[in-house]
Amino acid sequence: MKKLSVSLCVLVSVYLSIPAPAAAQTYRAPRTADGKPNLNGIWQALNEAYWDVEGHAAAPGRVLALGAADAVPPGVGVVEGGGIPYLPEAAAKKKQNFENRLTLDPEIKCYLAGVPRATYMPQPFQIIQSPQHIMMIHQYARAVRTIYMTNHTEAPADSWMGWSNGHWEGETLVVDTTGFNDKTWFDRAGNFHSDQLHVVERFTATGPDHLNYEVTIEDPQVFSRPWKMSMPLYRRKEKNAQVLEFRCVEFAEELMYGHLKKQPTK
Amino acid sequence: MKHRVFTSIVVLLLVTGLAAAQAKKWTPPRMADGHPDLQGFWTNSTYTPLERPRNVNKEFYTKEEALEVEKKAAEQEGEQTVPGTIADVHYDFTQFGLDRSQSTHALNLRTSLIADPPDGRLPPLTPEGQKRAAERAEAAKLVGRWDSAQSNDLDDRCIIFLGAGPPMLPAGYNSNYQIVQTPGYVMILFELAHDVRIIPLDGRPHVQRNIGQWTGDSRGHWEGDALVIETTNFNGKNPLRGSSENMRVVERFTRVDADTIQYKFTVEDESTWTRPWTADLPLKKTVGLLFEHACHEGNYGLYNTLVGARLEEKRAAEEAAKKGK
Numbered sequence: 001m002k003k004l005s006v007s008l009c010v011l012v013s014v015y016l017s018i019p020a021p022a023a024a025q026t027y028r029a030p031r032t033a034d035g036k037p038n039l040n041g042i043w044q045a046l047n048e049a050y051w052d053v054e055g056h057a058a059a060p061g062r063v064l065a066l067g068a069a070d071a072v073p074p075g076v077g078v079v080e081g082g083g084i085p086y087l088p089e090a091a092a093k094k095k096q097n098f099e100n101r102l103t104l105d106p107e108i109k110c111y112l113a114g115v116p117r118a119t120y121m122p123q124p125f126q127i128i129q130s131p132q133h134i135m136m137i138h139q140y141a142r143a144v145r146t147i148y149m150t151n152h153t154e155a156p157a158d159s160w161m162g163w164s165n166g167h168w169e170g171e172t173l174v175v176d177t178t179g180f181n182d183k184t185w186f187d188r189a190g191n192f193h194s195d196q197l198h199v200v201e202r203f204t205a206t207g208p209d210h211l212n213y214e215v216t217i218e219d220p221q222v223f224s225r226p227w228k229m230s231m232p233l234y235r236r237k238e239k240n241a242q243v244l245e246f247r248c249v250e251f252a253e254e255l256m257y258g259h260l261k262k263q264p265t266k
Numbered sequence: 267m268k269h270r271v272f273t274s275i276v277v278l279l280l281v282t283g284l285a286a287a288q289a290k291k292w293t294p295p296r297m298a299d300g301h302p303d304l305q306g307f308w309t310n311s312t313y314t315p316l317e318r319p320r321n322v323n324k325e326f327y328t329k330e331e332a333l334e335v336e337k338k339a340a341e342q343e344g345e346q347t348v349p350g351t352i353a354d355v356h357y358d359f360t361q362f363g364l365d366r367s368q369s370t371h372a373l374n375l376r377t378s379l380i381a382d383p384p385d386g387r388l389p390p391l392t393p394e395g396q397k398r399a400a401e402r403a404e405a406a407k408l409v410g411r412w413d414s415a416q417s418n419d420l421d422d423r424c425i426i427f428l429g430a431g432p433p434m435l436p437a438g439y440n441s442n443y444q445i446v447q448t449p450g451y452v453m454i455l456f457e458l459a460h461d462v463r464i465i466p467l468d469g470r471p472h473v474q475r476n477i478g479q480w481t482g483d484s485r486g487h488w489e490g491d492a493l494v495i496e497t498t499n500f501n502g503k504n505p506l507r508g509s510s511e512n513m514r515v516v517e518r519f520t521r522v523d524a525d526t527i528q529y530k531f532t533v534e535d536e537s538t539w540t541r542p543w544t545a546d547l548p549l550k551k552t553v554g555l556l557f558e559h560a561c562h563e564g565n566y567g568l569y570n571t572l573v574g575a576r577l578e579e580k581r582a583a584e585e586a587a588k589k590g591k
Contacts (some may be wrong), residue, residue, distance in 0.1 A: 032448075033298030040448050066346035111563050124463055128453045130446050135453055136464050144460045146444075146555070159558040192571060199546070240471075241463055245479040249425050250416075250560045260572035262579065 027204035030170060034131045037171050042236040042243060045213070047254060048075025052189035053229055056085055062188075064103045072188075075193035078120075080228040090222040097190025101124025105188055109256055110248035114158035115177050115199050116215045116229065124236050125195055126243045134166055139243045147175050155179020158195055173203040181189070194221040208236035243256050260261060294491060294521040297447055302491050302521050304445045304452070307554040310434060310547055311371040311441040311519035312527065313489050316507075318378035323388065324376045333373070340367035363373060366439070372550040379435075381442050381530075382544040387508060395538035400417030412476040415568060421458075422568055426480050426504055430461035432497045432515045433506070433531040442550065452486055452493065459561040465495055473500055478511055480504055490525065493519040510537045525551040564584035 029037035041173055048056070055077030061070025086094055102107040107113065123139040134147040147166040155163030155178055161239055164181035202214040211233040244262040293303035313336045327335060343366065378386035391399060409417045421427045429437035434456070437512040454463045465486040472483050478501030486495040495517045502511030513535040520528045527549040534542040 040450075082360070090506055100303050110334055112558075114561055126451075128448050130448060132305075133444075133446055135446050135455070135462075137453065137464060142460060142462055144455055144462050144558075146455075149553075156557060160563060161558055213459070231434050240473070242473065244465070244473070244477070245481065247425060247480055249423060253415040253423065257569065259568070260415070260576060262410065262413040 008122060010254050022130060027171070027206050028190040030208075032131075032178060036129075036131070036168055038129065038174070039127050039134070039173060039211065040129050042124050043127065043211060043233040044124040044236055045122075045231055047078060047120065048073050048228070049078045049120045049231060050117070050187055051075065053078050053187050053191055054189070055079075056189070062142050068091065078229045078231045080230060084153055085224045085227055087222060087224055088261075090192075092190060094190050097185070097192055101188060104190070106184055107188065109253065110141055112141055112184070113138070114160055114180065114186075115145070115164075116188050116201060116217075117164050118143050118161065119146070119186060119201075119213060119215075120231065121235070123246060124219070124241070124243055133219045137243060139246045141248055142245065147173075160184060162197075162199065169202075171204050175199075175201040177201070192222070193217070193219045196221045203233075206232070214251050270562055274486070292523050298450060301447075301488050302493070303447065304444060304493060304519055304527060305447055305510065305519055307552050307556070308443045308445065308527060308549040309370055309441050309552040310429070310436045310443070310549050311366050311369055311439075312374055312379070312436050313366060313371075314374045314379055314433065314547070314549060316378055316379045316508055317388060317546065318380065322377045322386075324377060325381075327377055329373070329375065332375050336367070336373075369439075370550055370552040372548040373379045374548060376546065379545040379547050381546040384540070389539045390537070391508065391538060393510060395510075395535075398538070402505075402508075403413055410575075412571055413430055415572065418568060418571075420504055423570075424459055424552070424565050424568075427456070427458040430456050430463075430481055430486065432463070432482060432495065434517075435506075435535060435545075436531070436547070440559070442552060443553065452495075455556060457556045460559055475499065477528055478502065482513075482515070489518075490519060495519075506533070508538055509533070509535050511536045519549075537583055556564055556581065 020246040022123055028191060029039070030042075032038045047161045048216075051072050051076065056072065057073040059068075059072040063070045068246070084094075100110070112118075118136075118138045119125065119142065121138065121140045124137040125136055128135040128137065132150050134149060134150070136145040136147065138144070143161055145161050145164055147164045149166050150167040155165075158179055160181060161181065162177040164175050164177040166173055166175045177199045178197075180193070180195055180197040182193065182197075185192050196219050198218040200216045200218075202212075203216075204212045206212050212230065214228065214230040216226050216228050217223065281432040295306075297303050327385050341546055342472075343389055376386075380386045381390065381395055384391055411417055411419075412539065415423060429435050429441050431441075434443070440457045440561050444455040445456075446453045450466065450468050453463045454465070455574075457463070461481070463481060465484045467486045467488070469487065470485065472485060475498075477483065480501055480503065481501035482497040484495050484497040486493055488494070497515045497517075498510075498513075500511045500513050502509075506513065513533060515531055515533055517529065520530075522528045528546070530542045530544060530546045533539075557575050
């Protein structure tokens with residue numbers, strides 16, 4: 001009997017000491033007035049996905065003059081189950097994009113980052129949550145996403161940030177986005193999509209200051225099957241944290257239009 | 267006795283008048299935290315000019331006069347695109363519904379948006395303000411509008427539109443806003459170039475003074491049912507009628523009925539004007555939704571005008587060379 005209770009004790013303590021994988025999912029976020037998980041806050045990714053969503057070793061940068069300052073920091077990658085399943089033609093285009101990334105990357109022209117790239121840019125974004133609309137306001141290029149929580153409609157036209165309809169699945173905010181154009185990339189490495197892109201994002205609070213961000217990418221013109229990325233998003237904890245202006249158009253004008261300047265008369 | 271009866275009648279009239287006024291007082295819908303709910307889609311589109319026209323010397327029109335003024339203004343707006351005029355290379359305002367008469371707008375009986383000073387016009391400039399205005403005019407003479415991207419207007423460059431504010435003044439078209447509230451913050455999204463203001467309501471201090479921003483740094487609080495937003499930290503790169511980076515703007519949003527937010531703002535800038543000035547314009551409820559205005563991404567206009575300007579210079583130089591021979 002004693003033996004049994006001892007082993008039971010051991011069993012229980014062993015069980016308790018195992019970090020339960022379910023624990024993260026059972027976190028219950030504070031609620032908004034309408035009883036939904038409260039995701040309000042200023043959030044930011046903390047990884048190297050903005051350089052390359054796939055795993056990559058450190059590499060030289062794009063701008064010779066910047067030397068080591070522009071070099072690519074290594075990253076283990078955020079794509080689940082290995083690489084991105086490109087169709088053969090698309091794989092060739094990705095390679096081309098990479099080779100010409102200094103001229104083709106839309107970020108260099110201060111273009112809207114698209115989805116999901118906006119979420120893991122190295123700048124914060126803020127969630128402003130109401131029962132009807134969840135707004136995601138990105139510091140980079142002041143991009144705004146409206147997630148329609150009620151009254152779901154189809155995208156009226158293609159756009160850079162897409163047309164997002166959202167709903168709650170328990171603790172998780174699920175955002176379904178379509179209506180994209182084919183002009184945005186996933187990162188600085190030339191990973192891309194077509195206008196057939198369909199993105200499903202899942203935002204789940206795993207603690208007071210963390211969201212688990214999971215994205216499923218579907219685009220039959222570019223990928224042989226749907227694929228997934230996942231990463232944590234971190235709350236910006238500074239007590240004066242604030243999304244500031246990164247109105248970058250003026251920083252790109254000289255590059256984009258400098259060659260069209262009036263030349264001084266000789 | 268007679269006197270007493272008269273007095274009681276007056277009192278009675280006053281009391282009933284008061285009761286009637288109270289009955290009429292509209293109460294706004296409220297958020298869970300008890301503050302008024304200002305959420306939804308709004309427009310400040312109007313034909314009312316910021317400053318009172320020189321030939322008008324009263325604060326308000328009658329309704330008939332206001333409608334007449336609007337009608338004339340709408341006709342003028344439509345004329346912008348009469349075929350054969352220079353302007354007809356631009357959008358057809360009436361065809362695409364860009365003229366204000368086709369969109370929701372509040373009928374404003376004010377003869378000017380400026381309500382104070384009482385003459386409805388901007389106050390006189392300070393000596394410093396005059397000096398700055400002269401310097402800006404001088405600098406502008408040295409640069410042609412089409413010399414470079416940077417010499418174009420800010421809205422042609424898709425950097426910022428007038429309606430972004432603060433203060434939020436009506437743009438020529440798409441003067442549409444969306445307000446979303448969440449505990450501790452108000453967000454105001456302006457449609458043109460997806461310009462968004464995030465206003466903290468938690469009483470935190472402004473960011474340090476050297477952080478200048480195009481839309482400044484806003485802090486909000488509630489005064490009764492009025493949302494009051496105070497903004498400083500402008501970068502001075504998009505002056506409002508000659509303002510400097512020292513401008514301070516205080517806006518008051520009060521929901522006065524189901525379809526209207528009274529929007530009043532006061533601009534202070536001691537280095538520009540001899541006194542503060544205040545404007546008063548309604549925000550009228552409009553139909554959403556707001557669509558993405560990716561202005562910079564689709565800015566063929568800027569590229570094409572620059573290409574055109576260089577081509578014209580080249581032609582002019584060739585003409586001159588021919589004549590020289």
